[in-house]
Each structure stands twice: as structure tokens, then as C-alpha cells.
Amino acid sequence: MATMNMIQALNSAMSTMMARDPSVVVFGEDVGYFGGVFRATDGLQKKYGAHRCFDTPIAEGGIVGAAIGMGAYGMRPVVEIQFADYIYPAFDQLTSEAARIRYRSAGDFNVPIVVRTPYGGGIFGGQTHSQSPEGLFTHVVGLKVVIPSTPYDAKGLLISSIEDDDPVIFLEPKRLYTGPFDGRHDVAVKPWSVHPASEVPEDYYRVPLGKASIVRPGEDVTILSYGTMVHVALAAAQESGVDAEVIDLRSLIPLDLETIMASVNKTGRCIVVHEATKTSGFGAELAALVQRECFYQLESPVERVTGWDIPYPHAFEWQYFPGPTRVAAAMRQAMEA
Structure with a gap:
């Protein structure tokens, strides 16, 4: 190592x-x-x-x-x-x-x-x-x-x-x-x-494509994310006090739908967090899949926390990114629904 x-x-x-x-x-x-x-x-x-x-x-x-x-x-x-x-x-x-x-x-x-x-x-x-x-x-x-x-x-x-x-x-x-x-x-x-x-490890090893990682187990709400936003989701879970299960998708295609379904069926709630703009972002596909596959277990609508639907705002870069405050607000909204 x-x-x-x-x-x-x-x-x-x-x-x-x-x-x-x-x-x-x-x-x-x-x-x-x-x-x-x-x-x-x-x-x-x-x-x-x-x-x-x-x-x-x-x-x-x-x-x-x-x-x-x-x-x-x-x-x-x-x-x-x-x-x-x-x-x-x-x-x-x-x-x-x-x-x-x-x-x-x-x-x-x-x-x-x-x-x-x-x-x-x-x-x-x-x-x-x-x-x-x-x-x-x-x-x-x-x-x-x-x-x-x-x-x-x-x-x-x-x-x-x-x-x-x-x-x-x-x-x-x-x-x-x-x-x-x-x-x-x-x-x-x-x-x-x-x-x-x-x-x-310094030597050869593989992390398989199409297999998500549960980076924080939880019971109240599932947060689906990838890349930088995984760390934002972890910070939001820690600061909010909500017992969130954070899943790092790792690969979007192929997608580990089995892990996603098992988590959402357990928690009954789902939030998708990504840095890209909301409209036609990958979060829309995730929300549609969760709604279709976990409909009868959902206790609240699937929430998305994303970047703004505008050209990349250099002057407001850090306001544009989803942060723990926005993610925590979505978690509370999901819990109160």
C-alpha cells in the first residue's frame, strides 16, 4: 500500500x-x-x-x-x-x-x-x-x-x-x-x-464497473451521488442529523440498480445529488428509475439537488454547487413529506 x-x-x-x-x-x-x-x-x-x-x-x-x-x-x-x-x-x-x-x-x-x-x-x-x-x-x-x-x-x-x-x-x-x-x-x-x-495498493487490482458503493449506511433516506458530490452528501448527512444512507454510484453506465433499489426500498426516501444542471441531467434518469422500481415503498417524492439551469456561473461558482445546506434541506423536506 x-x-x-x-x-x-x-x-x-x-x-x-x-x-x-x-x-x-x-x-x-x-x-x-x-x-x-x-x-x-x-x-x-x-x-x-x-x-x-x-x-x-x-x-x-x-x-x-x-x-x-x-x-x-x-x-x-x-x-x-x-x-x-x-x-x-x-x-x-x-x-x-x-x-x-x-x-x-x-x-x-x-x-x-x-x-x-x-x-x-x-x-x-x-x-x-x-x-x-x-x-x-x-x-x-x-x-x-x-x-x-x-x-x-x-x-x-x-x-x-x-x-x-x-x-x-x-x-x-x-x-x-x-x-x-x-x-x-x-x-x-x-x-x-x-x-x-x-x-x-501499488500493484494491480480492479474495482468492477457497474457496482455501486455504500459509503455511509443509514435508515432514513437514500442519497445517490457520484464524484465530488459524494463528499458533499457525506458532509450533509453528518451535519443534518438525518440517518442518511449515501451511495456512491461510481459508474453511471452500467448502473447498479440492484443496490439502489435495495437501499430505497429500505429507507423509503431518495435524494439525488449531482453538480450538473438539473434539466435532462442524469438525476432525472435516476429519479425515474427509483419511482418505477420502488414506487410502493416510497414515502415521499424523489428529490434532486443539482447545479442551476444556467451557463456555468464563474462569478457565483460556489453558490452554484450543491452544498451541505441545500442537501440537508432536501433531506428534511423528504422526512417531513
Whole structure:
């Protein structure tokens, strides 16, 4: 075991897989010599050579298109899109090619690629470095969508994603890169507090895709979340006094509906928390599934606590994020219904 933050855990995952499997290659903008803008690929080029970890032009469609071709012919590319906000030029490649190639070829081809990208706000990056586009990709049949919330999960989920035979969108919460925070959003002081990094195995291990984690057992209400908002939900549960069960979904597609149903059927109440905007966000899908599968056990309507339905508000970044106060208010509303 070693003490790692999320960046170090992601780096360890890529290094572990590059050592185990010569078909694994890493490429993207500034990922080679420089080691990536967040240093996630630091040292990989020096260790494995420029033919396995290399830089690309600023052309996201070309990066993903090349990865699709390489994956279809037997390689396992891990590509980095520098920010999730820049992934849109590659959207056609992902939705029209990567997601459909297995079906279109009647199983003759598959594309085992991973598209890593930092997502979400919290670093004062403004509108073009802070978006949360996960809902766009969960809508596309054929793509898998994974979002870790801890260094341990980040490494294990990335290894599982690299070994998966289907294309995976791997969204990395930027606010958690250098250490989980306690979820509090007191804008009068520093708006996060960093805990020590987590214990992470240095060797190979997997965290399976499609399996949620119950990070806080409880009896009164179920909170469904992922990424940074898991820590917000935990802080809200602690501060509110409500006995909340907090579930970290970890992967949105495939979704662990069994764990969700078991929890909601037990508590009778459900709150969904995510950073993305509310309208057509993934929380709407979760709410619909819970309402359909747990209808007769529900004691109150499914609540959603999300970002605002506006373009990303740089000047009001910390007000935009769901915080413990908003989540606790939703919990009390659910309990009083």
C-alpha cells in the first residue's frame, strides 16, 4: 500500500497497465514530455518510451478517431482530453463510431478505448473549464461512463476500464485530484479543505464497473451521488442529523440498480445529488428509475439537488454547487413529506 492522491492513483493505474499489457498506449495533448496539465501522466513517457506515451496536436476529434482505429485493430488506447469542455469536437467520433462499431460490425470489431477527462468545477476555471457533461454520454447506447470519488476507486476503476472491451468515458472530478475534501462550501473562507491522501495498493487490482458503493449506511433516506458530490452528501448527512444512507454510484453506465433499489426500498426516501444542471441531467434518469422500481415503498417524492439551469456561473461558482445546506434541506423536506 502507498499513500496517494487521485492524480497519483490514476498515474499508477496507467503505469500498472502499461507494464502488464504492451497493447496499452497513452496519448493526448501535453501528456508525454510535460506529463499532462494536471500531471496525471507524469513520468510515463520516460518509463515506457515515446512510442507508448506521446503528445498529439490540439485536435480532439483526431485524438479519439485515432484511438478508435487503434482499438479496432487490437490495441487498448487510453487518451486524455485536457478538459471535458473540450470533448465536444470528438462527440461525433464517440457517438457515431465508437459507440456503434460492435453493433454495426455484428461483433466483428470492438473498440476497447478509454477517454479520460477532468470534469466539473471548483478550480475557478470559468465556463470553458468547468462543465459536467456526463448526461450527454449516458444517453448514448454503447458507451460506458465512470466517475470515481476516491483515489482507491480511481485506480481500480481505471484498470477495469482499460481492460473493458467497450469504449469508456472516464470522468475525473478536478476538485478531488489532490485529495478528497470535506464537502463544506463556506465561501467566506477557503471553499474546500484537503484531507490526507488515501491508502492505495501499488500493484494491480480492479474495482468492477457497474457496482455501486455504500459509503455511509443509514435508515432514513437514500442519497445517490457520484464524484465530488459524494463528499458533499457525506458532509450533509453528518451535519443534518438525518440517518442518511449515501451511495456512491461510481459508474453511471452500467448502473447498479440492484443496490439502489435495495437501499430505497429500505429507507423509503431518495435524494439525488449531482453538480450538473438539473434539466435532462442524469438525476432525472435516476429519479425515474427509483419511482418505477420502488414506487410502493416510497414515502415521499424523489428529490434532486443539482447545479442551476444556467451557463456555468464563474462569478457565483460556489453558490452554484450543491452544498451541505441545500442537501440537508432536501433531506428534511423528504422526512417531513
